[in-house]
Amino acid sequence: MKMPNNGIEIKHIDKGYHSIAYFVLTLSWLLSFYKKPNKKYLIVILCIILGIIIEVLQDTITVYRTADYFDVLANSVGVLFALVIFNIFLRKKTIN
Known part of the structure; x- marks a missing residue:
């Protein structure tokens, strides 16, 4: 679907959207498998492959x-x- 042009153009803003979308996707999966931290690298690899x-x-x-x-x-x-955010969260959770 072609989006309408609103006259405002920011070059390469779609790259930010891509990063945000894959951040949310990956963090959701990482949090879903929070109890199985050995799966986190598999999740990361599969999200990149996707x-x-x-x-x-x-x-x-x-x-x-x-x-x-x-x-x-x-x-x-x-x-x-x-x-990175997940590892920071996980480390803080295990310290407390």
């Missing part, structure tokens, strides 16, 4: 979308930031 697969699919099965390496990078940054 981002790559979605980029490849939008390039191959659509005619109006293209894959973007910077989207994959933004997705991965969101995933890794969620892991």
Whole structure:
């Protein structure tokens, strides 16, 4: 779906949206498996792979979308930031 143009343009703001979306996705999964901390790296790897697969699919099965390496990078940054926040939260929880 093509979004209407409102006249305000911020270059590469979609990369921020990608990071936020994958941050929320990853943090949700990490918190869901909070009791199984040995699964956290599997969750991180699978979220990064999901981002790559979605980029490849939008390039191959659509005619109006293209894959973007910077989207994959933004997705991965969101995933890794969620892991960092989760580890900080987990460390504080185990200290208290």
